[in-house]
Amino acid sequence: MRAEITFNGSESPAARYVGWAPVPAQVRLADATGATAPVTVQLRNQNTAQGGQVEFLASDTSAGQAQIQLSLSVAGEPANIRIGGLFGRPSSADADAAVEVADASTGEVLGVTPLMVRIRKNATALTAAERDRFLAALATFNDRGRGRYGDFRNVHTAAGSPEAHGSTGFLPWHRTFLLDLERELQAIDPSVALPYWRFDQPAPSLFSRDFMGAPNSAGTLQFSAVNPLQFWVTDATPGIVRPTRFNTQTQPARVSSEADTMLLGAQYEAFRQLEGDPHGSAHTSFGGAISSIPTAVRDPLFFLLHANVDRLWAKWQWHFRRFDVKNPDTFSAQGQAGDPGANRAGHNLDDTMWPWNQVTTPPRPPTAPGGTLAPSPLTSAPGLSPAVGALVDYQGILTPPTRLGFDYDDVPFE
Amino acid sequence: MDISEYRRQFEQEIEQAAQQPSFRDLVERSGRGAAPDTAPAGQAAAASQAAPADDDLTAATAVLRDDAADEQLRSAALQVISRAVEGQPELIDTLVEVLLDTRRPEAVRLEVLDVLQQISFRMAAFPAKRPDYLAALRSLVDDRGAELRRRAIGILAREKDEYVQRRLIEDLESGSEALVPTEKAIQYLGYDIHAEYFPLLRQIAEKPPTPEARAEAVRLLAADPSSAGLLVTILSNKNESPDVRRLSAIGLQSADPGQFQEHARRIVLDDDEDDQLRATSITGLTHFADPGTLSRDDELTGRIEQLRAESSSPQVKQATAGYLSRHGT
Numbered sequence: 120m121r122a123e124i125t126f127n128g129s130e131s132p133a134a135r136y137v138g139w140a141p142v143p144a145q146v147r148l149a150d151a152t153g154a155t156a157p158v159t160v161q162l163r164n165q166n167t168a169q170g171g172q173v174e175f176l177a178s179d180t181s182a183g184q185a186q187i188q189l190s191l192s193v194a195g196e197p198a199n200i201r202i203g204g205l206f207g208r209p210s211s212a213d214a215d216a217a218v219e220v221a222d223a224s225t226g227e228v229l230g231v232t233p234l235m236v237r238i239r240k241n242a243t244a245l246t247a248a249e250r251d252r253f254l255a256a257l258a259t260f261n262d263r264g265r266g267r268y269g270d271f272r273n274v275h276t277a278a279g280s281p282e283a284h285g286s287t288g289f290l291p292w293h294r295t296f297l298l299d300l301e302r303e304l305q306a307i308d309p310s311v312a313l314p315y316w317r318f319d320q321p322a323p324s325l326f327s328r329d330f331m332g333a334p335n336s337a338g339t340l341q342f343s344a345v346n347p348l349q350f351w352v353t354d355a356t357p358g359i360v361r362p363t364r365f366n367t368q369t370q371p372a373r374v375s376s377e378a379d380t381m382l383l384g385a386q387y388e389a390f391r392q393l394e395g396d397p398h399g400s401a402h403t404s405f406g407g408a409i410s411s412i413p414t415a416v417r418d419p420l421f422f423l424l425h426a427n428v429d430r431l432w433a434k435w436q437w438h439f440r441r442f443d444v445k446n447p448d449t450f451s452a453q454g455q456a457g458d459p460g461a462n463r464a465g466h467n468l469d470d471t472m473w474p475w476n477q478v479t480t481p482p483r484p485p486t487a488p489g490g491t492l493a494p495s496p497l498t499s500a501p502g503l504s505p506a507v508g509a510l511v512d513y514q515g516i517l518t519p520p521t522r523l524g525f526d527y528d529d530v531p532f533e
Numbered sequence: 534m535d536i537s538e539y540r541r542q543f544e545q546e547i548e549q550a551a552q553q554p555s556f557r558d559l560v561e562r563s564g565r566g567a568a569p570d571t572a573p574a575g576q577a578a579a580a581s582q583a584a585p586a587d588d589d590l591t592a593a594t595a596v597l598r599d600d601a602a603d604e605q606l607r608s609a610a611l612q613v614i615s616r617a618v619e620g621q622p623e624l625i626d627t628l629v630e631v632l633l634d635t636r637r638p639e640a641v642r643l644e645v646l647d648v649l650q651q652i653s654f655r656m657a658a659f660p661a662k663r664p665d666y667l668a669a670l671r672s673l674v675d676d677r678g679a680e681l682r683r684r685a686i687g688i689l690a691r692e693k694d695e696y697v698q699r700r701l702i703e704d705l706e707s708g709s710e711a712l713v714p715t716e717k718a719i720q721y722l723g724y725d726i727h728a729e730y731f732p733l734l735r736q737i738a739e740k741p742p743t744p745e746a747r748a749e750a751v752r753l754l755a756a757d758p759s760s761a762g763l764l765v766t767i768l769s770n771k772n773e774s775p776d777v778r779r780l781s782a783i784g785l786q787s788a789d790p791g792q793f794q795e796h797a798r799r800i801v802l803d804d805d806e807d808d809q810l811r812a813t814s815i816t817g818l819t820h821f822a823d824p825g826t827l828s829r830d831d832e833l834t835g836r837i838e839q840l841r842a843e844s845s846s847p848q849v850k851q852a853t854a855g856y857l858s859r860h861g862t
Contacts, residue, residue: 207534251855258820263787277660285619285656337716337745339752344779344812345851347820350786356723357755357787378550395615399651406684411691412654414724438543531536 121150122160122191122220122229126202133309133496135214135234138526140514141176141183141203142497146220148229151193158222160229162187162200165217171210171236173218176201179519188223204236206531211246213310235310239301239430240528242314242325242423249314250330254347256304256311257419264352270489271300272353274474275416278484281463282473284412287387287452288466289394290432291510293425295472295492295501298523300422302493312525315426318372318401326367331420338362338407353417360407361418372397372404380431385439388451390432398428433513433530442512444468450511468508476504497524556585556609560592563606585613590621597631597645600638607641611648622658625649629669639678646684671696674712683713690721698722705733708742715742719749731757738763748780755784761792768796775807782810786817794822802836808846815840815852819859827860834861 125145127134148158163186164172174183177200185205189198202218210216214233221228245253261268274296275283283292301313316325325331332340332348340359342349351359365372374397383390401424408414415421436442441449456464464482465472474487491503500521501509514532515522526532554562585593596602596610618624631637632645649666653659659666673685674697689697701718704711712718719737722730734750734757741747751767754760767773768781782800786793797814800806815837818827827833838861841853 206536206539255820255855263790263821281660284654285659289655335745335748337714337720337749339720339749344809344848345816345855347816349783349813350817350821352755352787354724354726355756356726356753357784358723358752360720360723376550378547379553381547382551392616394655395651396612399654402654403647403650406687408691408724410650411688413693414691438540438547531534531539533536533540 120148120153120158120222120227120229122146123149124162124202124218124220124230124232125197126232126234127497129496131496135232136237136309136497136524137173137202137204137234138236138238138514138524139204139206139530139532140516140522140526141174141179141201141519141532142522143519144200144202145197146189146191146200147195147197148191148193149195151195154193157190157192159188159190159224160220161223162189163219163221165219165231169215170212171216171234172205172208173202173216173234173236174205176203203532204238204526208236209238209240209528210236210310211249237310237312238526238528239312239426240314241317242330243317243320243322244528245314247329252308253304253311253314254330256307258347258350259307260300260303261351261353261419263350264355264357267303267489269353271296272416273486273488275412275421277413278486279474280412281482282465282484284394286462286466287391287450288462288470288472288507289391290429291507292465292472294429294432294510294513295475295505297422297426297429298501298525299475299489299493301525302495305495306493313426314423315430315527316401316420316423317377317427317430318374318397318404318424319376320371321367321369322371323368325423326363331423332359332361333367334360334362348419351419359418361409361420362406364404364406372401374400374404377431377434381435381438385441386448386451387441388447390435391451393428393431397431398424401427430527430530433527436511436513437530437533442514442516444508444511450508452507466507469506471504471506495524498522500524556589556593556613559606559609560596563603565592565595585617589613590617593617594627597627597641600641604640607644611644615648615652618652619656619658622656622662625652625659625662625666628652629666633669633672635676639681642678642681643684646681650688667692667694670694674700683717686713686717686721690724693725698725702730702733705737714745716745716749719746719753723749723753726753726756728757731760735760735763738767744774744777748777751777751780751784755787758788761785761789764788765792765796771805775809778807779810779813782813782817786821790821793817794826797822798830798833801833801840808844808849811840812846812848812852815849815856819852819856824860837861 127142162175175187176183191198213235216236217231217233219228220230260266297313304311316322327333328341328343329346332342335341338360340361380393380397383392403410408417409420443449450468452462452467454461455467455469461467464470473483474489475492477487479485479487492505500523512518512521513523593610593613596606614624628645628649632642670685670689673681676682686697701722705718734754738747738750764781764785768778797818800811800814837853837856840849844850
């Protein structure tokens with residue numbers, strides 16, 4: 120007998136990635152030789168001592184459990200369950216988790232399916248191998264200034280700034296920007312998840328020559344001889360300039376703490392003040408490219424900084440249980456541009472976001488670099504030209520299909 | 534992990550943070566008089582994070598104008614003003630006024646500049662204020678405060694400001710460091726590199742006032758394919774410092790990838806080469822060289838396998854492992 124599991128509605132190994140948010144999985148007997156009646160099987164982690172761990176849910180509304188029993192038909196009809204990563208036990212390498220299907224009565228193993236519990240982690244917690252895979256994917260994507268990274272660079276400029284900053288859309292826009300980059304990196308190496316720079320804590324390993332570089336006396340970053348970022352080029356100019364205004368080896372950046380950020384308030388309108396501090400303060404904790412809007416994306420630290428801003432939003436959502444998009448406390452600008460009292464285009468719940476909507480007529484900027492949002496083999500959400508509201512329930516807590524396919528190491532699915 | 538317990542611990546952290554002194558507490562402690570609101574400390578701290586009350590804003594503006602205010606209080610006051618700016622964009626004018634006031638200590642003006650940059654990242658109304666802000670920064674280009682001058686020039690350079698570019702070029706041509714050190718002037722020009730800068734940069738690379746200035750010039754010359762010859766000359770000269778040779782190799786990769794591949798190969802095959810330069814060469818080949826050419830190069834592959842087995846340099850070993858995992862047979 121042989122059993123098999125498919126994830127995210129696909130038989131492809133490219134779909135075998137989960138976060139904390141459970142994903143749909145199907146289990147079936149691919150070969151029922153010897154069975155004359157339904158076979159009861161048990162699903163469990165193959166190795167509970169190491170590697171990523173998952174938990175099993177009978178349905179979207181049931182609790183996760185370490186093992187689950189299912190009855191599989193001899194005819195090969197699939198049984199539907201949900202599988203999510205076990206909070207606190209992420210993978211550190213591709214396919215280092217595995218689900219084992221065993222015959223519940225004999226113990227015979229009927230199938231093992233490797234997968235990855237792929238989670239965005241604190242950059243200081245990455246293994247050397249995780250770090251190096253991320254750097255290699257980033258360097259490949261930029262390809263010495265010849266690659267698609269240039270589109271990301273050309274989006275975050277003074278012209279595009281009103282789409283991304285200064286109003287309610289700041290958080291959803293940047294969540295999309297990060298997701299777009301992460302999906303591009305995963306197309307190069309699917310084991311990569313975007314790490315975040317927890318800027319309210321010291322991060323000496325991040326600001327090292329082996330990772331995001333350490334500045335010389337002029338503020339130009341130095342990299343180790345094995346770091347591919349030493350070949351970083353943007354705007355036809357090699358190198359990254361990032362003088363620091365705090366001691367990166369012993370101090371956090373000059374920002375409000377995570378707890379202070381939560382204290383901004385339980386309503387989105389209050390919380391979005393984080394755009395100034397800690398977000399703006401994190402940018403201006405340095406000199407160099409990252410400290411000005413028109414040049415910030417020249418420094419790839421931009422994406423680790425913003426992953427932390429997004430993590431803070433995710434943590435605030437979890438803390439205050441803010442996932443219902445129709446609740447103004449979850450997102451304060453309901454409706455769409457043009458409605459009475461609405462914000463400018465791109466900052467209301469039902470507005471699509473530039474550049475992914477490819478709209479280049481006023482009030483949008485005259486060009487939309489980069490095309491639509493990169494697709495994912497795991498989910499069709501939030502769509503290729505997403506609306507602001509599609510970025511809110513990122514774990515699919517209220518509507519599972521809206522799950523975006525990422526999670527943070529310290530923000531559970533609950 | 535028990536998520537209920539995790540949530541309880543997180544809530545405790547937030548409760549503790551709420552006990553920290555608010556701006557009002559700091560004002561009271563400084564002897565500037567009690568703030569009118571007598572909410573408990575935790576509530577005051579939480580309230581201080583939202584849009585500030587008029588009383589707080591008045592107190593914050595007074596603190597900003599007081600050179601004797603201590604740093605913690607002034608920072609808190611600036612955050613109060615920063616949070617209020619979205620509803621009252623005219624506060625930007627107040628901040629710019631302090632920034633330009635040469636009677637004020639440089640430390641205060643630097644802190645104000647930081648807050649203005651922070652605001653520029655978020656505020657919908659900032660584009661309307663941007664011309665005035667940039668004009669203010671231009672007036673700081675000759676300020677007596679070296680750090681203030683440097684930061685203002687840096688911001689303007691990132692905005693591709695023609696005035697500051699012209700001033701930097703003038704200084705470089707005359708050999709003056711009146712505005713900023715030579716290496717910083719070169720670095721700032723790198724935010725908007727123009728072909729007409731390259732002859733001057735080549736001149737600095739060949740007759741540098743300092744090693745730092747040379748390093749910056751070599752870095753920017755990578756944007757100029759016609760400077761590939763100079764980069765090859767530096768790279769090939771074993772009497773040059775390993776650092777500048779490595780910088781030349783990196784620059785050559787950008788200026789002329791074909792030549793880089795050729796010279797990187799030579800460096801890897803040379804028994805008498807610097808290990809850092811060798812590791813950089815292997816890393817460049819691993820990630821950016823033409824894979825077809827590499828796959829046919831048995832001599833190079835053999836050499837890299839040998840280095841993997843025999844090199845005493847951890848970085849060379851690491852670089853060879855990366856190469857062989859991508860291009861090995």
